[in-house]
Amino acid sequence: MTFSHDHVLDACFLGPYGENDTLLEKLMVEFLRDHVYWRRNFHPEDPPAIATAAAHHPDYLAFEARMRRELHLLSASLKKSVPFHSPRYIGHMASDLLLPGLAAHMLTLPYNPNNVCEDAAPVTVELEVKVGLQLARMLGYPSDPSRPECAFGHLTSGGTLANYQALRLALALKSFPVALRAARVPDIGLPDDDWHAFNLRQDEAIALLETWQSWLGSQCADVAREWQARVEAERVEQRGLPAFFATHPQLQPPLVMAPITAHYSWSKGLKLLGLGRDQLRLLPTKGMRLDADALHVALDHCAQARQPVLMCVAVLGSTEYGTIDPIHDVLAAREQSRKQGIDFAVHVDAAWGGYLATLFRNADGSLRARGEVAVDFVQFPSRNVHEAFAALGDTDSVTVDPHKLGYLPYGTGAFVCRDHRAMALLAEQADYVFNGHAPTDYMTRYRSLGQFIPEGSKPGASAAAAYVAHQVMPLEHAHFGRLTGATIHAAEAFYAAAQKFAASMNGRAHVMVPFEPDSNLVCLAINPWGNTGVAQANAFVQQLYGTLRCDPSRPLQMKEFFGSMTSLQPERLGAFDTARILAALGLDAGTLALGQESDRLMILRHTLMNPYLLDAQNGSNYIERYFDFLGSQIHALTRADAA
Numbered sequence: 287m288t289f290s291h292d293h294v295l296d297a298c299f300l301g302p303y304g305e306n307d308t309l310l311e312k313l314m315v316e317f318l319r320d321h322v323y324w325r326r327n328f329h330p331e332d333p334p335a336i337a338t339a340a341a342h343h344p345d346y347l348a349f350e351a352r353m354r355r356e357l358h359l360l361s362a363s364l365k366k367s368v369p370f371h372s373p374r375y376i377g378h379m380a381s382d383l384l385l386p387g388l389a390a391h392m393l394t395l396p397y398n399p400n401n402v403c404e405d406a407a408p409v410t411v412e413l414e415v416k417v418g419l420q421l422a423r424m425l426g427y428p429s430d431p432s433r434p435e436c437a438f439g440h441l442t443s444g445g446t447l448a449n450y451q452a453l454r455l456a457l458a459l460k461s462f463p464v465a466l467r468a469a470r471v472p473d474i475g476l477p478d479d480d481w482h483a484f485n486l487r488q489d490e491a492i493a494l495l496e497t498w499q500s501w502l503g504s505q506c507a508d509v510a511r512e513w514q515a516r517v518e519a520e521r522v523e524q525r526g527l528p529a530f531f532a533t534h535p536q537l538q539p540p541l542v543m544a545p546i547t548a549h550y551s552w553s554k555g556l557k558l559l560g561l562g563r564d565q566l567r568l569l570p571t572k573g574m575r576l577d578a579d580a581l582h583v584a585l586d587h588c589a590q591a592r593q594p595v596l597m598c599v600a601v602l603g604s605t606e607y608g609t610i611d612p613i614h615d616v617l618a619a620r621e622q623s624r625k626q627g628i629d630f631a632v633h634v635d636a637a638w639g640g641y642l643a644t645l646f647r648n649a650d651g652s653l654r655a656r657g658e659v660a661v662d663f664v665q666f667p668s669r670n671v672h673e674a675f676a677a678l679g680d681t682d683s684v685t686v687d688p689h690k691l692g693y694l695p696y697g698t699g700a701f702v703c704r705d706h707r708a709m710a711l712l713a714e715q716a717d718y719v720f721n722g723h724a725p726t727d728y729m730t731r732y733r734s735l736g737q738f739i740p741e742g743s744k745p746g747a748s749a750a751a752a753y754v755a756h757q758v759m760p761l762e763h764a765h766f767g768r769l770t771g772a773t774i775h776a777a778e779a780f781y782a783a784a785q786k787f788a789a790s791m792n793g794r795a796h797v798m799v800p801f802e803p804d805s806n807l808v809c810l811a812i813n814p815w816g817n818t819g820v821a822q823a824n825a826f827v828q829q830l831y832g833t834l835r836c837d838p839s840r841p842l843q844m845k846e847f848f849g850s851m852t853s854l855q856p857e858r859l860g861a862f863d864t865a866r867i868l869a870a871l872g873l874d875a876g877t878l879a880l881g882q883e884s885d886r887l888m889i890l891r892h893t894l895m896n897p898y899l900l901d902a903q904n905g906s907n908y909i910e911r912y913f914d915f916l917g918s919q920i921h922a923l924t925r926a927d928a929a
């Protein structure tokens with residue numbers, strides 16, 4: 287495969303060798319000085335508080351010495367860190383940091399803005415709201431804040447909290463019409479019973495919220511306050527789940543549906559929300575993609591049993607396999623359910639794959655046709671993948687992690703919802719009504735960010751980093767898409783190399799890619815030739831993984847490559863794919879022992895997000911070198927076994 291080097295990528299990162307060190311150093315010195323001038327110019331008439339001679343005092347010198355010693359120790363021990371920046375690192379979802387993001391983050395740190403509200407972060411709160419709009423546009427949500435139905439997004443510590451925020455918002459919006467009924471609000475056209483109230487479409491629930499708000503606005507202040515208090519008293523956020531559902535016996539606590547490949551943050555989220563993990567229904571997959579037929583069946587059951595559903599989660603880039611759920615089919619299943627009186631939110635967990643949407647976006651925000659996207663790649667995007675991305679704009683909310691495929695420092699996840707008006711229901715102080723000074727304009731409203739987010743104090747530096755990175759590399763195919771496109775190129779090269787490698791291992795080991803990659807994660811299943819037992823195959827892969835895992839007890843330089851490991855569980859994979867994969871590996875399905883360690887097949891997992899994997903400059907690329915290394919390890923292990 288030919289691969290032309292993209293020179294824009296040369297300036298994006300510090301680089302595997304630290305090639306761009308002078309650029310970063312120049313920026314850092316420039317902005318540190320700039321920060322100091324800012325301090326000096328605040329009130330130049332104030333005399334310096336620290337005497338110029340202070341630096342000679344023994345206490346000062348002792349402090350400095352202690353500080354230096356601890357910093358040296360830290361710096362030395364950090365040399366054991368995982369070299370995410372290196373193209374030899376193809377393990378977990380981490381890589382080098384985008385220079386514009388890293389520089390903006392470091393530039394902002396000494397100002398220490400707290401994005402909980404505008405008072406503590408006059409600049410960066412606004413940047414955070416703008417990042418939400420940048421992401422909304424990438425996802426195909428309305429992103430013009432002058433439109434009433436504009437999307438809204440904010441940053442979180444990570445995808446885990448963003449998923450939790452999605453649950454909070456869905457529950458707030460679903461239960462609010464029930465609270466309006468319980469408070470017997472007159473004149474606003476409430477649903478006939480609790481079941482209908484709990485199964486309004488999100489747009490209907492938002493319309494009802496708007497009607498209620500303007501009805502309140504038409505009352506005099508005292509009456510409005512009284513009605514508002516009555517409704518607040520009935521809300522699930524006030525009463526708690528047990529009391530709320532005891533008052534509404536027509537309603538059961540709702541279920542959350544997710545594919546069995548979903549991240550464990552969903553289990554955490556249901557615990558945190560108090561719904562409990564019993565309410566999380568994990569659906570089977572086909573080839574590690576949500577099985578839409580199984581979803582239909584599950585929803586049918588719910589309709590018959592009058593079991594409400596809070597949300598269906600579709601995963602855009604599963605953490606373990608990079609697979610992409612058919613979001614379009616999930617939306618179609620919801621259409622079907624609506625006919626049976628069941629409605630729910632569709633949330634996309636795109637913590638991993640969200641930024642791949644850049645490949646599908648034109649500069650004007652419009653969607654690119656599959657053929658346009660495909661000209662740059664061998665197989666990508668499959669029909670299913672293109673349809674999934676095309677459907678994003680019709681979902682209700684999305685989680686996306688700038689600290690994964692956005693190449694930004696950790697502590698930067700994001701939650702985006704399609705219609706910002708729903709957010710009023712999350713406000714901690716119920717001043718979402720007109721209380722004289724409740725802001726109506728979008729930007730002003732979200733400057734009190736702390737009202738709406740699950741967290742409190744949080745770093746403005748993360749918002750600055752995301753904003754600057756997205757400004758330098760706009761979230762569409764001609765800019766950021768060159769970076770995400772490079773990850774797909776690398777994955778396609780890896781896939782092709784894996785097939786060649788499999789052929790070359792004939793007679794020594796069975797090697798296969800267990801399912802076609804949807805994105806930039808590629809797994810390898812391996813079994814030594816002649817072995818038929820899953821337990822032995824797993825032991826073999828464990829040994830291989832031993833050479834690829836982070837091992838702090840040995841010098842970093844001893845490590846040739848970093849990979850990761852995951853497993854294929856029959857209940858995740860389905861009977862058909864399990865049989866197919868075991869047969870291709872020469873494994874006896876009977877040795878897959880339930881309830882034991884060999885109840886699953888261990889496989890190697892590779893995240894191909896480093897932009898320099900296909901380094902053309904030095905003749906050989908890292909993917910070829912990885913397979914050479916893997917081949918030598920397999921040789922060594924199979925020789926040792928034979929001896």
Ligand SMILES: *Cc1c(COP(=O)(O)O)cnc(C)c1O
Nearest residue numbers: 444445446549551605635637638
């Ligand atoms: C990484 C990931 C999460 C969790 O995100 P954190 O940033 O680690 O909290 C959730 N869902 C998916 C699909 C992920 O890949």
